[in-house]
Amino acid sequence: MKVVHILAGSFSDGWTYQENLLTKWQHKNGHEVTMITSRWSWNAEGFMTILPEYKHDYVNEDGVRIIRLPCRGTDRYSMGFDDLYLSIERCNPDIIFMHEVTHNTNAIIEYLRNHRNVTAYADSHSDFSNSGNKRSIKFQIKRILGRTSRESRALIPYVKKFFGVLPARVDYLNYVYKIPKDKCELLLMGADDDLAAEAAKPEVRKKLREQYNISPEDFLIMTGGKIDLAKSQTLLLMLPARIT
Numbered sequence: 050m051k052v053v054h055i056l057a058g059s060f061s062d063g064w065t066y067q068e069n070l071l072t073k074w075q076h077k078n079g080h081e082v083t084m085i086t087s088r089w090s091w092n093a094e095g096f097m098t099i100l101p102e103y104k105h106d107y108v109n110e111d112g113v114r115i116i117r118l119p120c121r122g123t124d125r126y127s128m129g130f131d132d133l134y135l136s137i138e139r140c141n142p143d144i145i146f147m148h149e150v151t152h153n154t155n156a157i158i159e160y161l162r163n164h165r166n167v168t169a170y171a172d173s174h175s176d177f178s179n180s181g182n183k184r185s186i187k188f189q190i191k192r193i194l195g196r197t198s199r200e201s202r203a204l205i206p207y208v209k210k211f212f213g214v215l216p217a218r219v220d221y222l223n224y225v226y227k228i229p230k231d232k233c234e235l236l237l238m239g240a241d242d243d244l245a246a247e248a249a250k251p252e253v254r255k256k257l258r259e260q261y262n263i264s265p266e267d268f269l270i271m272t273g274g275k276i277d278l279a280k281s282q283t284l285l286l287m288l289p290a291r292i293t
Contacts, residue, residue, distance in 0.1 A: 051081045053142035057130070057152035059089035059097060060117075062109045065241050067172065067214060068148055073111040073241070083114040083140050085133065116140075134160055147171040147204075150211065150226060154200045161207040171204065172212040172236060176221045201226040212236035 052075050056068050063069075068084065076082045088099045105117045118130040130136075133156040137145070143166075147157060150171050161169055204211075211228045212235070213219030219235050222228045247253060248271075263269055270286050278284070 050144065051140060051142045052083070052144045052146065053137060053140045054082070054084045054086075054146045054148065055133070055137075055153065055157065056084060056086040056148040058087065058149075059091065060084060060086040060115065061091045062115070064091075065244070067174070067238050069111070070239060070241055071146070072113040076112040082112075083116060083142075085116045085118060085130075085136050085140075087120050087130070088117040089120075130156070133157070142167060145169045147208075149173055149175070150201045150204055150208075150222075150228075152200075154204055158203055158207060169204075169208045170210050170212065171208050172214060173218055173222050173226075174214055175225075176213075176215060176217040178217070201228070205229065205232065208232070210234050214238050 052072075054068060054072055060068060072082050072084055088105065089097055090100050090104075092098050100117060104115075106115070108114050116136055118132055118136060120130060130153055133153055137157070137160050145157065145161070145167055147169065148171075150173055157169070161167055205228065209232075211222050211233050213222050213233060214236055215238075216235060219233050222233050223230050257263070258265065258267075258269070
């Protein structure tokens with residue numbers, strides 16, 4: 050089966066974001082997987098850069114074909130792609146998976162309208178904490194636009210399921226973008242099974258405790274991803290350890 054992912058933002062090889070893991074494991078399960086994204090990527094020094102020409106169409110270490118299209122604009126926030134329709138058409142997908150529902154939708158809708166046999170899905174990482182602060186003017190504008198937005202609502206007849214990657218993000222899809230509840234579903238972000246199996250090995254666990262002088266009797270919590278004030282669940286788990 051041919052699966053095409055479309056990501057308007059930056060895509061960085063070797064990371065364990067949702068878009069990296071989905072494409073990696075879909076390929077490992079035997080599918081032909083392509084990611085259409087921008088030419089922006091994080092480099093090893095932690096800066097956003099535009100990748101050179103030899104990185105515009107290649108197969109990454111996970112066996113996924115990466116097609117990087119030029120953006121309309123001069124920075125990574127310019128989300129419009131040139132030649133998106135033709136790029137999708139060349140891939141001839143059975144499934145399209147969109148990451149976010151507010152960018153490049155015109156070309157995607159046109160393709161889905163002309164290819165009714167293609168099944169489409171979308172996910173969203175937006176919620177009231179990272180995209181919709183009720184006290185901000187930005188949120189009020191986004192909420193108003195979300196209710197009448199052709200970009201998001203026009204997808205409804207063509208997308209089989211809209212996934213929020215947290216319960217709050219499912220609510221956001223329904224409340225802000227007005228996606229019908231029966232088309233919204235929770236898709237939990239997971240970990241890389243390969244890395245999880247490696248981390249679970251007794252020798253790896255022992256070495257880690259010795260490296261950081263952690264007693265075998267100490268209760269150890271491990272988490273991945275960012276740790277900041279928005280990740281309240283992680284901070285609450287850490288709080289008892291600080292008190293004791």
